[in-house]
Amino acid sequence: MEAIECIKTRRSIRSFTDDAVDHFVVNEIIDAARFAPSWKNTQIARYVILEGDKKALVADTAFKSFEGNATMVSKAPMLVVLTYIKERSGYERDGSYTTKKEDRWQNFDCGIAAEAFCLAAHDKGLGSVILGIFDEDAIAKAINLPAEQGVAALIVLGHPAVDPVAPKRKEVSELVTFLS
Numbered sequence: 029m030e031a032i033e034c035i036k037t038r039r040s041i042r043s044f045t046d047d048a049v050d051h052f053v054v055n056e057i058i059d060a061a062r063f064a065p066s067w068k069n070t071q072i073a074r075y076v077i078l079e080g081d082k083k084a085l086v087a088d089t090a091f092k093s094f095e096g097n098a099t100m101v102s103k104a105p106m107l108v109v110l111t112y113i114k115e116r117s118g119y120e121r122d123g124s125y126t127t128k129k130e131d132r133w134q135n136f137d138c139g140i141a142a143e144a145f146c147l148a149a150h151d152k153g154l155g156s157v158i159l160g161i162f163d164e165d166a167i168a169k170a171i172n173l174p175a176e177q178g179v180a181a182l183i184v185l186g187h188p189a190v191d192p193v194a195p196k197r198k199e200v201s202e203l204v205t206f207l208s
């Protein structure tokens with residue numbers, strides 16, 4: 029798929045068929061996503077793939093305040109926990125912050141990686157949606173996340189059962205400022 033077409037036609041997919049997601053394809057998606065840019069090429073993003081009982085545990089324990097996400101995860105074939113290695117992106121070697129954004133570059137890098145992942149999934153004919161509303165501690169516990177890693181976001185993945193219309197976008201004129 030052509031890049032601009034891929035960017036414009038990717039949609040958040042919240043309903044999936046019962047078809048399993050091929051692990052080979054997941055590896056192909058991550059093979060593409062690992063080319064996303066990152067702070068000093070630190071490549072801190074990691075992908076923990078949940079299916080079956082592990083996914084069910086997360087659906088049952090990690091979305092107390094948001095039933096919509098819990099139902100979606102319980103019905104989807106696969107859930108990706110996007111994690112990151114702490115204290116690399118945005119940090120100096122001595123452990124101090126490089127910029128005023130302090131540790132926020134970690135999440136910035138994961139955001140870029142998440143979009144690269146979702147675009148690659150779309151190119152492979154799979155649907156995805158990034159989830160930001162979840163109980164981070166419950167996720168960390170469910171996947172036995174090592175202390176040196178954090179949870180950035182979740183990505184639900186599967187074969188799309190719907191073909192949603194794009195939510196309205198702002199006009200370019202509202203978004204851009206040219207200065208000289």
Ligand SMILES: Cc1cc2nc3c(=O)[nH]c(=O)nc-3n(C[C@H](O)[C@H](O)[C@H](O)COP(=O)(O)O)c2cc1C
Nearest residue numbers: 038039040041042097157158159160161162194195
């Ligand atoms: C950081 C982030 C967090 C999000 N969290 C959720 C979520 O918790 N649940 C959900 O259904 N969608 C979530 N979304 C999906 C957005 O609602 C969606 O991207 C937006 O409405 C635009 O639709 P589109 O992705 O189809 O273009 C999230 C997206 C992003 C980037």
